[in-house]
Amino acid sequence: MIRLLLFAIVFVLTTAVQAEDSTEYDVSLFAFDEHSIPWKSNLKLTMTPPKKHPDNPLIPIGKKGACDAGGVQFYGSMIEHEGKYKLWYVALDDTVFKRAYQGLRVAYAESDDGIHWTKPNLGLVEYRGNTNNNLVAFDPPEACTIHMIVLHEADEPDPTRRFKMMMNVQTRLAARKKNVATSVAFFSADGLRWRAATKMEFENGQIKDEYRTLPPVHFEQGGLFRWKGMYHLAGQQITPWVYQADGKVAGRVMTTYRSPDLIHWQESPAFGFMRGTAIGIPGKPAEDEEAHLPSSVWHRNNVLLGVYGIWRGAAEWKDRIIDLGLNISNDGIHFREPIRDYVLIKAGQVGEWDVGGLLQGQGFAHVGDETYIYYGAWDLTVAPKFPPRGGVGLVTMRRDGFGYLSRIDESAAAVFDTMTIHPQQNGVRLIANIDQANIGSPPRVELIDNRGKSIAGYSGKNAARLTHNGTRQAIIWPATNSDDIAVTEPFSIRVTFANDSSAHIYALYVDQQ
Numbered sequence: 001m002i003r004l005l006l007f008a009i010v011f012v013l014t015t016a017v018q019a020e021d022s023t024e025y026d027v028s029l030f031a032f033d034e035h036s037i038p039w040k041s042n043l044k045l046t047m048t049p050p051k052k053h054p055d056n057p058l059i060p061i062g063k064k065g066a067c068d069a070g071g072v073q074f075y076g077s078m079i080e081h082e083g084k085y086k087l088w089y090v091a092l093d094d095t096v097f098k099r100a101y102q103g104l105r106v107a108y109a110e111s112d113d114g115i116h117w118t119k120p121n122l123g124l125v126e127y128r129g130n131t132n133n134n135l136v137a138f139d140p141p142e143a144c145t146i147h148m149i150v151l152h153e154a155d156e157p158d159p160t161r162r163f164k165m166m167m168n169v170q171t172r173l174a175a176r177k178k179n180v181a182t183s184v185a186f187f188s189a190d191g192l193r194w195r196a197a198t199k200m201e202f203e204n205g206q207i208k209d210e211y212r213t214l215p216p217v218h219f220e221q222g223g224l225f226r227w228k229g230m231y232h233l234a235g236q237q238i239t240p241w242v243y244q245a246d247g248k249v250a251g252r253v254m255t256t257y258r259s260p261d262l263i264h265w266q267e268s269p270a271f272g273f274m275r276g277t278a279i280g281i282p283g284k285p286a287e288d289e290e291a292h293l294p295s296s297v298w299h300r301n302n303v304l305l306g307v308y309g310i311w312r313g314a315a316e317w318k319d320r321i322i323d324l325g326l327n328i329s330n331d332g333i334h335f336r337e338p339i340r341d342y343v344l345i346k347a348g349q350v351g352e353w354d355v356g357g358l359l360q361g362q363g364f365a366h367v368g369d370e371t372y373i374y375y376g377a378w379d380l381t382v383a384p385k386f387p388p389r390g391g392v393g394l395v396t397m398r399r400d401g402f403g404y405l406s407r408i409d410e411s412a413a414a415v416f417d418t419m420t421i422h423p424q425q426n427g428v429r430l431i432a433n434i435d436q437a438n439i440g441s442p443p444r445v446e447l448i449d450n451r452g453k454s455i456a457g458y459s460g461k462n463a464a465r466l467t468h469n470g471t472r473q474a475i476i477w478p479a480t481n482s483d484d485i486a487v488t489e490p491f492s493i494r495v496t497f498a499n500d501s502s503a504h505i506y507a508l509y510v511d512q513q
Contacts, residue, residue, distance in 0.1 A: 025431065027302045027510035029418050029493070032338035032403040035330045036303065040405070042414035043497075046504075047342055047403040050373060050395035057353050057377070057391025059089070059109050059117045067091045067133045068107055068119075071390035074376025075147035075168075075293075076106075078363030085111040086191060087363065087374070088150050088165075089392060091135065102205040104144050106167075107134045108192060114365055114372050115394070122192060138186065139195040142202035145169055146181075147293075149224040149362050150191065163188035164262060166233055168221045169202075174209040180218035183233060184211070185262040197263050214257060214265050217241040222254070223297035223362055225304065227332035230258045233265075234272065234306075236293050238285055242271065251280015252311065254294035254335060273327060273335040275310070287313040292322055295335060298364040304329040305402075307344060307360040307373065320380045322357035323347050326402065338403065345375055345395055353391055356380035361392070369399045369471045399471040400433055404504035407497050414497040420450065420490045424512045429483040430475040430493065433506040434466050441498035442467040443505065445475055447491045455491060466495075466503065484513075 029036040032045055062068040071092035078087040091107035105125075111117045125135035147168035156162045165186040172179050184207065185197035200211045209216075214233075221235035234256045239249040254273035259265045278289040292309025305328055312321040324345040327335040348354035354377035363374030372394055379389045407414045421428070430445070437443065443466045447458035454460060462479040474483045497503055 024301055025509035026512040027421065028300045029508040030303065030400070030402065031405040031506055033303060033328055033330070036419050037416050038419060039417035041416070042408050042412050043405045043416055044408045045338065045403055045405060047339060048397065048401055049344060050397035053115070053394040053396060056393035058115060058394055059087070059392035061388050061390055065128070067093055067105060067127050067135055070094045070103065070388055072392060073390050074359050074361035074374060074392045076361045077150040078361065078365070078374050079150060079152050080365055081152055085114045085365065087117070087392065088136070088148065089361070090146060090148070092390070102144050104146050106136050106145065106148055108136050109134065114367055124192060137193045140200060140202055143167065144202065144205055147221055149221065151224060152191070160189045161187040163191040165194060166221060166224050166262065170206045171209055171212050172206060173216050175216065181220045182212050182214045183219065183221045184213055213263055215267050220293060222293035222308065223295050223306065225297045225299045230260055231262050232332055233257045234295055234297065236291065237269070238280065242269065244279065249279060249282055250274065251278060251285045251288050252290040252292060254291055254308070256333060270333045272333055276340055286320065287315050289313060293360065295327055296360040296362040304332060306335050309358065309360060310341065310343065318381050320357065321347050322378065322380065324358045324360055324375060353377055354393060366399055370396050371399050371401065372396055398506070400507050404435070404506045406504050407501065411499060413499045416495055417448065418493040418508065420492050421510055422490050423485065423487055425488060427513045428485045429511045429513060430485065431509040431511060432466055432473045432475055433471045433509070434473060435469050435504040435506070436502045437466045437469050439502035440500035443501055443503045444496045446494045447485070447487065448494050450490055455487060458485065458487070
């Protein structure tokens with residue numbers, strides 16, 4: 001805590017204090033989340049798309065004869081663990097789609113900085129006569145997949161289960177005599193050697209129906225997260241496996257299944273997200289506007305950020321496009337877009353590595369004052385049986401710089417109130433993600449109670465002023481010259497923009513100390 005003799009100097013300097021680095025704060029109040037910031041006057045939301053890294057793809061397809069020479073498909077995950085960035089992806093060899101899922105294996109890459117990646121020689125799996133590759137090992141060894149998601153849970157008491165994977169596989173429903181996609185669980189101590197969580201056998205790239213753990217439906221997973229003690233597996237379904245509330249057919253829409261342990265899954269899914277009014281053309285879902293594999297999920301403690309495919313359908317493959325969109329959830333069930341059909345990452349143009357269609361993996365990170373989002377490519381300009389393609393790319397943006405609030409009428413003041421914060425007994429502090437604070441009068445921050453009444457010591461002449469720019473600016477209270485908030489009752493945060501303020505507020509954070 002900064003202590004200086006002169007109050008004037010203290011006030012100026014302490015408002016510029018950069019809060020300590022934290023991957024996640026207890027509560028994130030994003031500008032684009034109307035649940036976190038529901039009360040607004042004279043404020044507009046401006047979304048700010050990220051930039052593609054100039055060296056994309058950072059993880060390219062392999063050389064001829066490699067296990068990923070047919071493609072690097074980021075239907076996978078990236079996590080930070082033990083000082084490294086670790087990434088799992090689907091490796092496609094030159095037999096892909098010739099033998100069901102058998103040409104689709106899980107491979108591993110790692111990086112020290114999130115930019116420069118290596119495919120380490122793991123020596124775990126024999127491929128074409130040797131083990132000089134980056135394939136991870138599975139028990140059973142025949143396991144293959146088109147999509148997998150990895151979580152690491154340091155609080156797992158069983159060290160052999162700290163890495164968890166949900167793997168999308170193919171099975172044949174005995175009752176319907178139909179091939180469908182389903183998901184099964186694997187556990188690992190190191191993320192490189194995996195064993196099935198339940199009895200499982202693969203034959204010709206499929207598991208038998210008796211080994212299925214999800215309900216007997218066609219379900220293609222998109223994201224995995226733990227929310228309030230239950231695992232949630234989000235993905236896409238389509239009629240006849242899911243319907244709209246009034247019983248009408250649905251195209252590809254988001255549903256979510258839940259489980260206490262990744263093995264025993266609830267029978268009923270939650271209908272979580274549908275793109276606008278797009279419902280899918282009956283019998284021709286790929287020709288409509290839909291949500292593709294919604295959504296890969298970034299767990300931010302009180303809120304979930306999702307990345308999903310904005311499927312732009314057409315009769316011919318070459319005319320179909322998949323951009324990536326952004327959605328958000330505050331309850332782990334229902335997702336919505338900040339702005340309808342907002343494009344987070346746009347598919348590339350002809351000749352670029354990410355032309356036609358993008359894939360969302362579950363890969364997000366904060367690196368200093370930047371946010372990294374990893375994504376993949378799926379060239380839709382050719383039919384599903386394709387030449388080598390894909391890779392893992394990166395987009396970057398200001399840390400949590402998805403969008404900001406600013407004044408609409410530049411001649412009038414503006415204000416917003418946040419949702420109610422429930423502080424813990426050991427105190428809280430607030431952090432601001434703000435830009436252009438020093439143009440015009442600085443925004444004023446106050447605390448109010450549940451009845452909208454100002455809280456003494458944190459309002460009026462004791463309101464904080466946001467005078468400096470930064471992604472993690474500690475909010476200092478002039479009455480105490482500190483960032484500590486000695487309030488034990490629920491409160492909301494009120495931010496007022498003066499009629500000459502040009503401030504852009506991206507987010508406020510609450511750190512429970």
